[in-house]
Amino acid sequence: MKTVKELEGIARKVRINALRGIHAAQSGHPGGSFSVTDILVTLYFNVMNVDPSTPDKKGRDRLVLSKGHACPALYATLAEKGYFPPEELLTFRKIESRLQGHPNMELCPGVDMSTGSLGQGFSAAVGMAIASKIDGDSGYVYAILGDGELQEGIIWEAAMSAAKHKLDNLIAIVDWNNLQIDGVVDDVKKVAPIDKKFEAFGWKSIMCDGHDIQGILNALAEAREIQNYPVVIVAKTHKGQGVSFMKDAAGWHGKAPNDEQFEMALKELGGEI
Amino acid sequence: MAEVKKKIATREAYGQFLVEYGSAREDLIVMSADLSGSNKTDGFEKAYPERFIEVGISEQDMLAEAAGIAHMGHVVAASSFAMFAAGRGYEVIRNSIAHTKANVKVCATHGGISVGEDGASHQTFEDIALMRVIPDMIVVNPADALSTKILLKQIFDAEGSAYVRLGRSGVPILYGEDEALEIGKANTIREGTDAAVIATGLMVSEALEAAEILSSEGISVKVVDMHTIKPLDEEAIVASVKECGAVVTAEEHSIIGGLGGAVSETLARNYPCKVAMVGQNDTFGESGKPADLMKKYGMTANDIVAAVKSLI
Numbered sequence: 082m083k084t085v086k087e088l089e090g091i092a093r094k095v096r097i098n099a100l101r102g103i104h105a106a107q108s109g110h111p112g113g114s115f116s117v118t119d120i121l122v123t124l125y126f127n128v129m130n131v132d133p134s135t136p137d138k139k140g141r142d143r144l145v146l147s148k149g150h151a152c153p154a155l156y157a158t159l160a161e162k163g164y165f166p167p168e169e170l171l172t173f174r175k176i177e178s179r180l181q182g183h184p185n186m187e188l189c190p191g192v193d194m195s196t197g198s199l200g201q202g203f204s205a206a207v208g209m210a211i212a213s214k215i216d217g218d219s220g221y222v223y224a225i226l227g228d229g230e231l232q233e234g235i236i237w238e239a240a241m242s243a244a245k246h247k248l249d250n251l252i253a254i255v256d257w258n259n260l261q262i263d264g265v266v267d268d269v270k271k272v273a274p275i276d277k278k279f280e281a282f283g284w285k286s287i288m289c290d291g292h293d294i295q296g297i298l299n300a301l302a303e304a305r306e307i308q309n310y311p312v313v314i315v316a317k318t319h320k321g322q323g324v325s326f327m328k329d330a331a332g333w334h335g336k337a338p339n340d341e342q343f344e345m346a347l348k349e350l351g352g353e354i
Numbered sequence: 355m356a357e358v359k360k361k362i363a364t365r366e367a368y369g370q371f372l373v374e375y376g377s378a379r380e381d382l383i384v385m386s387a388d389l390s391g392s393n394k395t396d397g398f399e400k401a402y403p404e405r406f407i408e409v410g411i412s413e414q415d416m417l418a419e420a421a422g423i424a425h426m427g428h429v430v431a432a433s434s435f436a437m438f439a440a441g442r443g444y445e446v447i448r449n450s451i452a453h454t455k456a457n458v459k460v461c462a463t464h465g466g467i468s469v470g471e472d473g474a475s476h477q478t479f480e481d482i483a484l485m486r487v488i489p490d491m492i493v494v495n496p497a498d499a500l501s502t503k504i505l506l507k508q509i510f511d512a513e514g515s516a517y518v519r520l521g522r523s524g525v526p527i528l529y530g531e532d533e534a535l536e537i538g539k540a541n542t543i544r545e546g547t548d549a550a551v552i553a554t555g556l557m558v559s560e561a562l563e564a565a566e567i568l569s570s571e572g573i574s575v576k577v578v579d580m581h582t583i584k585p586l587d588e589e590a591i592v593a594s595v596k597e598c599g600a601v602v603t604a605e606e607h608s609i610i611g612g613l614g615g616a617v618s619e620t621l622a623r624n625y626p627c628k629v630a631m632v633g634q635n636d637t638f639g640e641s642g643k644p645a646d647l648m649k650k651y652g653m654t655a656n657d658i659v660a661a662v663k664s665l666i
Contacts (some may be wrong), residue, residue, distance in 0.1 A: 208422025238415035
C-alpha cells in the first residue's frame with residue numbers, strides 16, 4: 082500500500098507522462114485526462130486487485146474507462162504500474178502504436194474494454210459485473226464515466242440493469258468536471274443532480290473530491306462495504322487539474338499543447354523537458 | 355431434398371437450438387430485450403433461468419452488456435427484432451462487439467417484409483447491408499428451419515462475432531437433418547444450365563418454385579442457397595455465371611447493399627456481367643399479410659421467373 086503522499090507523487094508523474102504523449106502526438110485530450118488522473122492512480126495503486134505480470138488473471142478486478150478519450154491518463158497509469166514501458170507513451174496516437182486514440186483492449190495490455198463511443202463502456206462494465214455474479218467470481222468492476230457522457234441514453238439503460246441485478250460488485254465513478262466540448266455541462270444539457278439521478282435509478286451514491294486522494298480512498302472503501310446495490314461515486318473534479326492555464330477551460334478538452342505551452346505545463350507539474 | 359410441405363419459422367429452430375445447445379455449453383448466456391416469446395428464447399429461459407438475462411426494452415444496453423459478458427469468458431446469444439438489433443444496435447455491434455472480437459452472436463428475428471402486419475417501422479431491409487460492412491462479421495441468413503440449426507451450431511462453436519437473420523413466418527423445410535452445409539460455402543440446392551438464381555433466406559424456397567415453373571417452360575435453372583453473406587463464397591458465384599451465363603439474386607432485403615450488392619461487387623471484380631436482382635426496391639414496406647406484401651413488393655417465385663427471363 083502506498084501512502085497518500087506517494088500516490089500524489091505518482092499522479093504528478095502520470096500527468097507529466099500523459100502530457101508528453103499528447104504533446105508528441107500533437108493530438109489528444111489533456112483536460113479530461115487530468116481531471117481523472119487522481120482517481121485512476123488511487124484505483125490502480127491502492128485499491129484494485131491487478132497484477133501486470135498476469136494481466137489476464139481470472140478473478141482480477143477490472144476497470145472500464147468509459148470516457149475513453151481520457152486514455153492518456155490511463156496509459157500513463159498502466160505504464161507506471163508496469164504493464165508496458167513508459168517510453169511507449171510517446172507512440173500515443175501514432176501509426177502502428179498499441180496506444181490508440183481511444184483504448185483498444187486487443188492491443189494495449191491492461192485495458193479491460195475498448196471504449197471511445199461514449200456510454201457503451203459503462204454498459205459493457207455492467208455486463209462484466211453480471212457475468213462475474215453468474216460465475217461466482219470475486220472481482221470488482223470499476224467504470225469511470227464522464228459527466229457529459231451521462232447525456233447518452235444507454236447510460237440510464239445500463240443503470241437500470243445494474244440495479245435490477247443488485248450489482249454490488251460494480252462501482253461507477255463519475256468524473257464530474259462540468260465541462261464538455263461545447264461548453265459547460267449544465268448549459269449544454271444539464272445532468273445534475275448526478276447522485277439523485279442514480280439514486281432514482283436504484284443506486285447508492287457517495288460524493289467526494291476527485292483530487293483529494295484520501296477522500297477518494299475513503300469513498301471507495303465505503304462503496305465496497307455496500308451490499309445489494311451498485312454504487313456511484315460522484316467525484317468533483319476540475320478539467321485540466323494540475324496546469325493553471327488548462328484548469329476549468331473547455332478549450333482544453335481535445336487540444337494538444339504547443340512547445341511553449343508544453344514547457345509551461347511541465348514546469349508547473351514539476352517535470353523536465 | 356425433402357418433400358416441400360411442412361412450414362416452420364427459422365426463429366422456431368433458433369429457440370430449439372438454444373435449448374439443445376445450452377445443455378452442452380454451460381458458458382452460453384442468452385439475452386432478451388423484452389421479446390423472449392417472439393424471439394423464441396423463452397424455451398432457454400425456462401430450461402436455464404440462471405443463464406438467461408432479460409434486459410428489458412433497451413437493445414443498445416443488451417448489446418454492450420453482451421460484449422462485457424463475452425469478455426468474461428462466455429458465449430452470448432443476444433436477440434431482438436432485426437430492425438432493433440441491427441438498426442438501433444448498429445454502432446454498439448460495430449464498436450463494442452465486432453471491433454473487440456467479442457464472442458457474441460446477434461440472432462435477430464423478424465427480418466424483412468414477412469414480418470407482415472406490424473408494418474414499415476418493424477420491417478428491415480437494411481440489416482444485412484449494415485452487418486456485412488463491419489469487418490470480420492459473420493453474416494448468415496438461413497433458408498429453412500433445419501439449415502438454421504446446422505448453421506447455428508457452427509456459428510456458436512466458433513469464436514467471434516456473428517449476425518444471424520431469422521424470420522417470423524413459417525418457411526418450407528428444404529433440407530434434411532444431416533445436410534452437409536458449411537458456413538461460408540454456398541450450397542447448390544438444384545442444378546441447372548440456363549441461369550443461376552443465387553438466393554438467401556426464405557427466397558431460396560421461392561427460387562426453387564421459380565425453377566419448377568421455368569422448367570415446365572424448358573428453361574433449366576440452377577438454385578444456389580447463399581446462406582452465408584459474409585464471408586461470401588465468391589468462387590461459387592463466379593462458377594455459377596461461367597456455368598449458366600446468367601445470374602439472378604433473390605433476397606428479402608434491399609437490393610442495395612445486401613446479397614444483390616455483394617454478388618454484384620464480386621462479379622464486377624472477377625467476372626463482369628449483367629445481374630438481375632429480386633428484392634426490396636429502395637422503398638419502405640407497409641402493413642399487410644406476408645404473402646400479400648411479398649407479392650406487392652416483388653419478392654415471389656413469379657418475380658424470379660420474370661428476372662430470369664429478362665436475362666436469357
